[in-house]
């Protein structure tokens with residue numbers, strides 16, 4: 001964004017939060033930058049509500065990445081071959097990395113990782129509904145890759161053009177890695193689908209269980225989405241929840257055919273007039289229950305996350321002690 005109008009310098013502290021006086025001129029510059037598809041950068045002025053919306057969305061996204069490590073990590077020790085184990089370990093590590101980029105993006109908005117993790121652990125911030133479902137068989141690793149990572153890519157590719165620079169740039173790398181994740185899931189399911197009848201049945205069962213929760217990942221229907229209109233006006237989101245959900249369904253139908261698997265929806269059919277697939281009703285009661293904390297694994301996921309955080313305290317303390325030791329003191333010398 002043009003620094004002349006909107007940049008927040010050291011002497012413009014009040015306007016960081018969008019103080020009333022500064023609002024008009026800065027706000028015009030902000031609106032113009034968004035309209036011109038320029039990126040808003042951390043030191044630019046931005047409305048308080050824009051900042052809060054970004055922190056909310058980026059935090060939820062970051063939490064999803066690290067909680068999402070759990071269902072798949074469940075299968076690392078039971079992967080059927082060394083090759084599959086190595087791939088799965090790399091994927092789960094990637095998700096940790098995505099969390100790191102996203103917490104860092106939130107930090108550029110003035111909200112630290114400690115605060116966000118505290119909100120996750122105390123249930124004040126959400127993570128994606130999808131990670132509250134169990135991974136019952138090895139085929140679930142494939143279904144997560146194909147469907148969950150596929151839904152994530154559909155949602156996140158447009159975020160590479162998000163108006164907030166650090167979030168958009170983080171998404172570029174995340175999407176590249178998510179594409180690899182999606183392909184490994186597809187390849188895993190293809191191997192099972194073409195395997196023994198038992199393996200084929202296992203793949204079909206996983207797709208049957210993950211299909212509907214994957215459609216819920218895109219959020220409530222447009223007429224119930226409280227944030228979409230404003231987020232789209234700010235060009236944080238580029239498409240509505242329903243548009244992205246429809247795009248995902250249209251992508252998945254031919255892929256399911258190639259996999260030799262069916263999608264568990266008797267109403268799924270091509271609609272010539274709309275140029276899209278029609279699909280059956282989503283169980284929004286189930287979605288709301290999962291969001292409320294009553295999904296199959298909500299309790300387990302949060303308990304495990306809190307425990308991992310407590311058990312990792314010594315790592316954080318050691319890193320802080322190391323950093324303090326290697327920070328130049330008043331004399332500029334590195335302390336021994």
Ligand code: 3HC
Pocket residue numbers: 056057060061062064065068095126127128129130148149152155156216217218219220224225226227228231237241291
């Ligand atoms: N799970 C949990 N909460 C959800 C949700 C879901 N699937 N969908 C919507 N919600 C929540 C919203 O956060 C909001 O609650 P809040 O006000 O407390 O934050 C409420 O439901 C209303 O939804 P809206 O449609 O108004 O909210 P948004 O405009 O923020 O849209 C979203 C929801 C599409 C999820 C959007 O936030 C988004 O695009 N987020 C970035 C991507 C993301 O978070 N992805 C997580 C997926 S998993 C992942 O990426 C990990 C990968 O490894 C697979």
